[in-house]
Amino acid sequence: MSAPAPGGDRPPSERVGPTRTGWGRLSGVGNETEPATVGAGVKVPTTAAGTDRAFALLILGMRLGTVVQMAPSLPQGLSESPTRLGYLLVWLLAAGTATVVSVVVWRSGRPLSPRWYLVDAAICSLVVLLGLVVVPEQVRLGTWVGYQPAYALSVVCSGVAVRSNRAWLAALVAVVAADVAYLLPTLSTDTAATLLGNVLTLVVLAGVGRWVALYIRRIAEDGDRARAQALDLGRREEERRAQLAIHNGAAVIRMLGDPALDDRARFMLQEEAQREARRMRSYLRGRDHTDPFLSASGAAPAGPVSLPHAVGRVCDRFGDLPLHATLDLADTVVLDDTAAEALDHALASVLLNVRDHSRAETVVIHADAEEPGGDGAWVLTVHDDGVGFTPDPEQLGVGLREVVINQLRPHGMEVEVSSTPGLGTTVTISGRVVT
Amino acid sequence: MTSPASTEGRALRVVVVDDATVIRESLPALLPDLDFTGSFANVEAMLRARPEADVVVLDLHLSNAGQPNARQGVAAIRAVTAAGYRVCVFSQEERRFVLAACLAAGAHGLVSKAAPTARLEQSLREVAAGEVVIPPAVIGLVEVLVRRNSLTILSDRQRHVLSGRARGLTYAEMSGRLHLSESTLRGYWAEVTRNVSEHFQRTAPGDLEHALGLGPGDLLDYWPEPLPPGTPTSPQRTDRWWRLGRTR
Known part of the structure; x- marks a missing residue:
């Protein structure tokens, strides 16, 4: 039994070879053990490993997307910041970290490890807290000059699939605390609701995202177990069919090899060997030897x-x-x-x-x-x-x-x-x- | 007439009747614990000599080019049993209706020439002791007759033992299943075989054909005519059974 070739029935020009590099690694394209298509629909496998790849894609998209959104406001931020160099260095730290994280998850095909996610969250908290120094108070809320809350949101969402509840919670607390500290100076009766909403956005999206991510991962792992079980059952069934097809023949051949066999028994065994040979041929041709049409008798039912x-x-x-x-x-x-x-x-x-x-x-x-x-x-x-x-x-x-x-x-x-x-x-x- | 002999203190006395010289000469060598008091190529010679014997080992097919008119088959069995001997048929015959016909003719045992020598000796001792030795093929036939109410005189225990023997079970295996001792089971089996032997000798072939689902006349080529109670056995009654060797 062999797995279908990658690309299925598509023409050769659209078929995907077994080599997996770059985008192919993330998207699952080129994985010779799982179905994959190219063109209009990129399909990430629904296995646990495929789910990790999907999370990696999500992280990559959010982090680079945030950097892209931050970029247009950079000149304005530099002009409005009390410390131009400081604003630039913090901006570069945020953008650089986002880029490095994107490259790492792209190459590894899975979310950050708990340890590196804590490092990512620590840098994020630092970026947010440095915003107290480099971002003027009046542009911290509701503008991309004060990009820190949006950056914090992208980091929090990057952590929904991290494989440690403690790391996820610790990072969330740190980032939310830094965000509160960053926004607190802007607190007034006019901004209180917006400020609270921003902080709650971090908490709610992180919590819901975490729950959904764990649920999806559980589905994928259940699927993996079901596939492994089906594979095992298939292997056992094939083994059983082989045993059915070969067992009697093997016994007949062994008995025929006995030099002390008398002529009558040898004749009977030779007849039986012919039957068993037909049964084995049916099996080797991939036919069901229990089918009377293909049975050892070789005759129609x-x-x-x-x-x-x-x-x-x-x-x-x-x-x-x-x-x-x-x-x-x-x-x-x-x-x-x-x-x-x-x-x-x-x-x-x-x-x-x-x-x-x-x-x-x-x-x-x-x-x-x-x-x-x-x-x-x-x-x-x-x-x-x-x-x-x-x-x-x-x-x-x-x-x-x-x-x-x-x-x-x-x-x-x-x-x-x-x-x-x-x-x-x-x-x-x-x-x-x-x- | 054919009551079991007491062999206490002496070897079992055996006479062999077989047209094959090699059988007549090899059996004494193969069964050294038995006392072979005579060996004959045909029944007529044996009956003239009247040797002392506890059991007669009798081949079914005795007619050949050298003795074309020799009595054989059920006719030979009836002749020997009528002379007061206990007969154990020793033959290559495998057709179960023919073997059953031998019991109907009065044989006390049936042993295949393919059986191991030890089984032949054991069977001869059982026949001499008054038992009836029935081969597996005929046991199956008996079970059919019991199931179809042709043979109705067996008790429940006897039926259980018959059922076990028909399936090839040994006394040791049946003992475990029926919670009875082996000797008790042997006793039941001895009663079954005696009943079967008598039933075969007294039942008309037509009744057996009906019970076995055979066509009318299917048993005529094999079966001796039944003996009415008290009727002395007469070899002349079964002259036509010399044709036993003919295939159906």
Whole structure:
């Protein structure tokens, strides 16, 4: 199973290669493990890592956007400031910090670390407090000459996705305190409401932004876990299909390699090897080997078959075993194609186990069913008087676990294995006729 | 006539009747604990010699180019049992209706020539002890007859034991499931096999065909005519059963 190529079905000119640099790294373009498109819609992956990239984009946009908004008022600020050089140095400190933060998040593809965010917030607080010196009091509120509140807002919003509640809260308190200190000299009855609104804007946007950021991150992490689970389930399913396709064949090949094999058993195993080879080829071609069209029989489905007929077909392939089949009591039970194919495969696996391990002198296959008019329950038992083993549900082999138990369960058949060392083994398969 | 012999203090006495020389000569070597008191190529020779025996090992197919008129199949079984011997059929025959017909003809045991030697010896001892040894294929057939109310005289316990044996369970396995001792279970099984043997000998083939879902006449090529109670066994009654080796 391979992942779709980046770019999907788009023409080659629009496809994106696996190299990830610059913008591609932030936008997710070029990530060969996740869907990405170019052109009209840049899609950031919805993974946790993609969410961090989205936050980085948000920070970059806010910080550089703030600098762009600050720039037109710089000449006016220089002319109105009591200390031109001081105003310029503080302005450069703010713009420089915003630029550095933007570059860092762009390159790393995620928000600042808690430590560097605290440094960013400390510089912001310094910029705001220095505003007391370099920004005239009458332009501190409501103008871009006094850019400090807007700058403080951009820094506070940059911290909504920081990965530490304590760092986020400490930075918020510091920046808000500096902002209050910066605006407090302008306090009057006319400005009180505006001033309070400015401070509350910092607190409310930071709080709501933080809540939304954490929620989005939680969704993304849940998504990541779901993807990982789906991937794991897919891998296990593929492993199970491979085991189903290969297990019996591997056992047949191993037994065929036994130089002590008698001619009759060798002939039977060669016939079985042909069947298993067809099953493996179906699997290698990517077809479902449980599909009767692609089954080991290689024949088109013959329609529903009676249970005795389905079991009898398997018994015929194991003529070298001391088999005794009594199937009369279940002659009213009819199985559909896929159930019969699964039972065929599972029963063959059981009998291969008997042939390979049991050293049985007698193998009895017995079928029983409710009388017509009952609930349709039927039971098939395979008993051997061989060496037996100590059954452990946690440590059943691939044959019993996958080829027998798990393969039959989807068809409504339950399997029970009981065995005692020295007394033999009984495999009981029970099902119900579906009308 | 065919009551079990007491073998206390001596080896089990066995006679083998088989047209294959290698079988007649190899069995004494393979079963050294048994006392082979005679070996014969056909039933007629054995009945002329009348050897002492606790059990007769009898092949079903005795007719060949050297003895084309030799009695065989159920006719041979009836002839030997009529002479007072207990018979254990030892054959490659696997058709379950033929094997059941052997029980109907009075055989006390059926053992496949593919069975391990130890099982043959065990079966011979059981037959000599008065038991009836029934192979798995015929046990399944018996279960069908019980389920379809052709054989109705079994008790619940006997039915449970029959059900276990039909599924291949050993006495040890059944003992754990039914909470009965192995010896008790063996006792139940002995009663079942005796009932089955008598049922086969007394039931008309038509009734069995009906119970088994066979067509009318399907058993005629195999089955001996049933014996009315008290009727002495006569080999002449089953002359046509020399055709037993014919395939259906």
